[in-house]
Amino acid sequence: MTAAPTGVPDTGGIRLTDLVRAELTKIRTLPATWIVLALTLAADTLLALPAATDVVRIAGSGGRTAAITQFGTVLLAPVYAFVAVPVFAAGGEYRGGQVRVSLLAAPDRNRFFLAKLLAVLGILTVAAILVVLPGHLTRRALGGADVAEATGGLSAEVTAYLLLGLVAYGFAMLVRTVVTPLAVLVVLPVLVSPLLRGLSPEVTRLLPHEATLSFLGMPEGPHLALDRPVGLSVVVAWAVTFVGAAWAVTLRRDG
């Protein structure tokens, strides 16, 4: 501690892009982001091997075995590591009181939320392509899917990752923690959905996980299936609802 402060030149007003860059830096400089992306990439790529070759089969009902491609939940499992990226981006604001620093830097809550949302969208899009692409290439190389089929599958899976990521992001902003959204999003398909589907398949198929599986064309049984466009619409509705609620609550609660 030696010198007095020096002047800082005025380089013009603060733009939305400045806030987005700051949010991107926040996400990029969290070690958890890279750990989670590495886990997702590894899981997605490893699952592509049995999916393409059918060398691993899973025990089903009646002692029969089925190809892993019949189990959409297993193939979609890596997304629940992936959604930790937006969860840490949002919930991390409330660790160490960073949100107060953020709001001092960006006092306009609308701009703060919008910048964060845009940064998360950008990261999720790029990251989803990077973690999903190797698995698709593996499936195409080993499974012989044609280019159109592979491309369509890739864009659908990236869209699914993006939308579930937005659901998780909105959820984390609402509850201001990283644990609850991750726990709930994992418990829903693993515990709640299997219990609920026998009682009310009409409701179960509207849950984010099941609607995503329908959108990807791999529903967990015909009674849970929605048309693919309907599945997409349902997941979009979940994402819009969670992000919209988080935005409204941020304006009210942190305002």
Next chain:
Amino acid sequence: MIEVARLTKRYGRKLAVDDVGFTVRPGRVTGFLGPNGAGKSTTLRLLLGLDHPDGGTALIGGRRYRDLRHPLRTVGALLDGAGPVPERRGVDHLAWIAQSNRIPRRRVREVLDLVGLTGAAGQRVKGYSLGMGQRLGIAAALLGDPEVLVLDEPVNGLDPDGIRWVRDLLREYAASGRTVLLSSHLMAETAGTADDAIVIAGGRIVAHGSLDDISAGHESLESAFFALTGDRRGLGGRGGRGGRGEW
């Protein structure tokens, strides 16, 4: 210049800040004194736009904090409970703050050097000592070389050298015509640094003026403080350190 007028804030039925008004002039260090739970932290949150007042105004340079065009170039703030994510490196914490307000990247290195954290810039914040964390907070406040400094207990956790450095920094800041509001419960430290003082207790301002005026008729600033706040200590609302009425 900071101008607070008729500021009021309720949390439920509890009146945390009650018709508070004061002015903090440029060119002077102003101490903001009060027991825990007196309303200091609430007042600072209202001043910095982190909370909405139920009544009154808090202006910095004639504008609400939220209306400032360059918040971090105008006001540098160190607040209790406002810090980095522990897993982030110190330099990265300052980098995103700088980016958010278009502050040149070189300024990050300058303030790290200024607070003596250059060697620890690449460490994760969770490995910092209390004093290092405090220095990082001061570095963040200085990033924009702001016209106004609002510091809540800046010497907490600092070693004697660090305390003297903060004192000299604040004196230099005020001497250059800028505004310094220093919230503290350390009487001796405030007496050695501040020109003016505002004393708050039970959510109300009980004294406001030069240190000499406030201390007049008392042995020291500390005895004046006790005399002024004696029957109001701990009556306020959500104080930064829990509002327990403790010292």
